[in-house]
Amino acid sequence: MALLKPAFLNRLNILANPHRRLPPSFVTLRCLSFSTPEEEAAAERRCRKRRLRVEPPLSSSQRFQVQQVAPARPVQNPNAPKVPEPVTALCGNRLNLHNKILKLIRENDLEEAALYTRHSVYSNCRPTIYTVNAVLNAQLRQSKYADLLSLHRFITLAGIAPNVITQS
Numbered sequence: 001m002a003l004l005k006p007a008f009l010n011r012l013n014i015l016a017n018p019h020r021r022l023p024p025s026f027v028t029l030r031c032l033s034f035s036t037p038e039e040e041a042a043a044e045r046r047c048r049k050r051r052l053r054v055e056p057p058l059s060s061s062q063r064f065q066v067q068q069v070a071p072a073r074p075v076q077n078p079n080a081p082k083v084p085e086p087v088t089a090l091c092g093n094r095l096n097l098h099n100k101i102l103k104l105i106r107e108n109d110l111e112e113a114a115l116y117t118r119h120s121v122y123s124n125c126r127p128t129i130y131t132v133n134a135v136l137n138a139q140l141r142q143s144k145y146a147d148l149l150s151l152h153r154f155i156t157l158a159g160i161a162p163n164v165i166t167q168s
Contacts, residue, residue: 082161
């Protein structure tokens with residue numbers, strides 16, 4: 001706003017005195033540089049993307065320095081409820097695991113899907129709550145209530161935070 005006001009006043013001054021022409025300033029050139037609103041919107045999107053761009057990953061030496069400087073985390077309340085993971089947690093190996101379990105569900109191999117979910121809890125690729133919900137939903141559709149309750153109890157004890165779909 002502060003940049004546009006001087007440009008506007010400059011433009012009014014030029015229009016009021018047609019015989020005296022001032023050289024255009026940087027601000028007036030910037031405001032008049034786009035011929036269509038679409039071009040201006042595209043330029044605005046590019047600026048926004050530039051501002052939101054993720055910083056490059058740290059090298060190993062920088063990462064070591066950051067770990068030394070980072071303050072200790074505050075102790076969290078163990079009685080506080082766990083927040084479920086967002087959908088964006090389904091990426092990379094976890095997405096591959098999710099798709100593999102969905103394939104087992106489509107093939108109607110629920111025992112294998114539940115077993116694979118249980119084993120993956122203690123591996124380096126933990127399942128997300130969305131993967132567990134898919135297995136629980138398939139067991140519910142097949143009326144396998146004992147298996148459903150057993151898996152639900154297992155994931156609760158394993159510390160996977162349930163979401164609204166799990167609770168319903």
